[in-house]
Amino acid sequence: MDNExxxxxxxxxxxxxxxxxxxxxxxxxxxxxxxxxxxxxxxxQSCEEAVRTLSAEVRRYGGNPETSGSAAGALHRTWVDLKTAMTSQDNLAVLEECERGEAAAVVAYENALREEMPGDLRALLDQQYEGTKRNHDRVRQLRDQARHGVKAI
Structure with a gap:
């Protein structure tokens, strides 16, 4: 894989x-x-740290780091706000939408890790991927607890 x-x-x-x-x-x-x-x-805060780390890697490979999120992400956040407003800030609704966002992140890392890349970069992305999967799994667990009326712990 070339630097570009x-x-x-x-x-x-x-x-x-x-x-x-x-x-x-x-x-x-x-x-x-x-x-x-x-x-x-x-x-x-953990995601912000990932952005800082990935930005340093972009510069290392001769590029300029992305400075914004995606349009789809902005739309998703608007949907979260709308959905929770309609459900009186229902934690289940928040967790369902959060889980969707984390599922998208897992897929993005899985797709990236299918590419050829230097070993040190692969190690970094593997580490971030594992953190993303942990986020997704924890949010899904919290969502399931909320569905059963169990408070977050």
Whole structure:
């Protein structure tokens, strides 16, 4: 894979990570449970760290890092706000939409990891992918708890 393709792939991951950070902040604002708010805030910070790391890699490969999220991510956040407004900030609605966003991030990392790339970059993306899967699995677990009326723990 040449540097131009690497930069393009990394910039796509920056977009999805930025979408994740913004999405977790939206969920934090829309949730009515303090434990969930804290969890979402922590995850937003984790996504921001991924953006910083990926941006450094883009520069290392001679590119300019993406500075915004995707249009789809912005639309998704608007949908989260609308849906939670209609359900009086229902934590289940927030978690369902958050899980959708995290599922998209998992797919983005899986697609990136199918590409040929230098070993050190693969190791970094593998590490971030594992974190993304953990986020997705935890959000899904919280969503399932909310469906059964169990408070977030």
């Amino acid at each position: 393709r690497i930069v393009s792939m990394l910039n796509s991951l920056i977009e999805i990570s930025r979408d994740g950070a913004n999405g977790f902040r939206t969920c934090m604002d829309d949730a009515d449970d303090e434990v969930l708010k804290t969890y979402f805030q922590n995850r937003a």
